[in-house]
Amino acid sequence: MEIRHPKPADADAIYELVAEHDTRVLGRPDLTPADVRDQLAEPDFDPAADGWLAYDGDRLVGWASARRRGGSDRVDLDVRTRTAEAGTALWELALARFTGVTADIGVYAGDTAQREAVRSRGFEPATSFHRMRIDHEGVASDAFLPGVTVETGSGDDEELLRAAHAVKEEGFAAHFGNVPQTFEEWADARESSSAHDWGQVLVAKVHGVPAAVLVGTNQFVPDENCGYVLTLAVRPAFRGRGLGKLLLRRAFAADRRRGRTGTILQVDSNNTTPALGLYLSAGMRRVLSIDIWQKQL
Template sequence: MPATVRPATLADAPAVTDLLNAVDLIEIGRPETDLHTVEADLKHPEADLERDSWLAFEGGELVSYGLLWDESGGERIDVDHYVLPDHQQAGFDVLGSMEARALEKARANGAERAVVHLHLNVRPTTDTARLRERGWKDVRRYHVLHRPLDGAVDLPPAPPEGVRIRPCTTEADRRLVHRLYQTSFAEHFDFQPRAYEAWLSDIDADGLDWSLVWLATTDDLGDAAFLMSRNDREAMGWIRSIGVLSDARGRGLGGLLLRHAFAAFAALGRDTVGLGVDTSNATGAPELYRRQGMTVHYAVDTWETVLG
């Protein structure tokens, strides 16, 4: 019997969370998906749930989930896709609908083709052989890193002379973090420029503790770096992004901000902190994180297909 497929609603967030945690358990050995993260995804302003989300059920069980959103306004379309390993046909039924919708969205943007990106664990529940047969290919690898914390060891670092770290406390600070983010990430793989209000939605700003976002300032360059973190993941404290302006790289600001974040999370009682990094990052970020004691938790590949 073919799967029953329908759009998702916000009320489906608990069931989707359970599905994603079942996939987590298979792929990384433990559940690491939080309900609020799924709710934030379903509220994405560029996703029309009626047309851009899919739930596939077999025998009343949710076996596959897909979500599509468009941040580029052009040919680049992003999708999330999850499937339980014994329900591949249902998963690929969902994927086929997502591909058709991606091309429709891109053409509505005035593009002739859709360039679609999907992130999958390097050992995913999805049948990657079938994925390749459909024209998908893996184009980039990311590592999710983690590091143990110890409140007796991970103490706040003393900034060098001429450097100051401050929390993000005002609206002006938030806008500054946005500008630093847009500038420092502009040349990174898959970067999509975002206006301030759209960026706030991207980072789930309503659920963000801004006291865990810090700015680094130097006497000669002014505000030159930022670190954005969040403490609402059950599995670990999370560093969402860290950016240093090109003129300020090589001066230790990234390491200083990392150690500051480690100390803050340790003081909050967290025993682990994590982050994600592009393994081909040209700014030296993977080596920086290695020097700060971070190791690989698991790896994720970006898959791409070109439609049209």
């Protein structure tokens, strides 16, 4: 067996391996080739140090990654293999990449084999994320609140994007696994993704003061023709005023106008705010659960 680091040209082979794993667990792939290309190009990911491929002859039998979130002590792991030999080797490499950090790995709730793989290596359950979805029907209509204006982002409007970033940072400060980002780090991360669109950033202002932000992307357009809410945050001082639901309804209406069949988002089941209740009240339903397992390295 040969092990080497990945290159951009390996994206399709990695996709086929991960899609095979997803299909075995979910009945369908849960990513696209573009998702893999984006991962290999993320600013926080160095393919020459943070990723590994295992080959048996010409056949790819394993893929692993260990991505540190900025300069933080949080690391996201992923290990997918076709053989036990590849699993043993790649898990060892991934777990040895960083020390003095907290490692997180997502495991589909129904993936018993992967759950046993992480449990046997000392990982423990930390939280779960629910993927929520709403299907769009009828005519799009925007929502309004007295004293609240909603502004749409643009790559040319740095002032509004900086306001969006500031709200995001304050709103997510206490959330699971949150890692603070400078504006430049956040903007670079967004622009490195092929699903990125500054035009899907919405900032709600209460009497002119930035209070809530929604960041949408095209991540689920290629495979599900759905919009995706990557981020929804409300500053603590403005919570309980309906701003989250307002921005959700604005995003739903915009996705309808774009011809999307639905909108998707993901929520921490242990969110510090009653976010799950908000999404259910907005008409969303749970379609998938991913458990986050954690280990100190």
